[in-house]
Amino acid sequence: MKNVMVCVTQQKTCDRLIRYGHDFLGDQKGELFIIHVAHYQIKFLGNSKEGEALEYLYEKALEYGANLTVVRSNDVLETLEDLVTKNKITHVILGESGEAETRSSVVEKLRERVSGKAELIVIPS
Numbered sequence: 001m002k003n004v005m006v007c008v009t010q011q012k013t014c015d016r017l018i019r020y021g022h023d024f025l026g027d028q029k030g031e032l033f034i035i036h037v038a039h040y041q042i043k044f045l046g047n048s049k050e051g052e053a054l055e056y057l058y059e060k061a062l063e064y065g066a067n068l069t070v071v072r073s074n075d076v077l078e079t080l081e082d083l084v085t086k087n088k089i090t091h092v093i094l095g096e097s098g099e100a101e102t103r104s105s106v107v108e109k110l111r112e113r114v115s116g117k118a119e120l121i122v123i124p125s
Helices: 011-025 050-064 076-086 106-114
Strands: 002-007 030-039 067-073 091-095 119-123
Touching: 002 011, 002 076, 011 030, 011 050, 011 091, 011 119, 030 050, 030 076, 050 067, 067 076, 076 106, 091 106, 106 119
Parallel strands: 002 030, 002 091, 030 067, 091 119
Antiparallel strands: none
């Protein structure tokens, strides 16, 4: 059984990542989770029109039969790790971080935190 968590951060890349997660899950038993965790100081999905961004994600969740979770947190990595545990996630899908130093990137920090719980799959831009 696969439980796939797609982490979305920017609206323009959401659809590509969600579609990948949906195709990755395929016909196997399991669930697809769309997750957006925003720090309290960051605008939601980088969009000043948060209502539109939420509606967009909701529509994508319906389209792909996914569970949608949107959370604000002071510790994004801890929240993602908690969601992996709570939802028994086997695979985490996210886009590249865009950070120059890959060893200390958010992606690598998340990989360390979920190691042994879930496989991290990074989709290139």
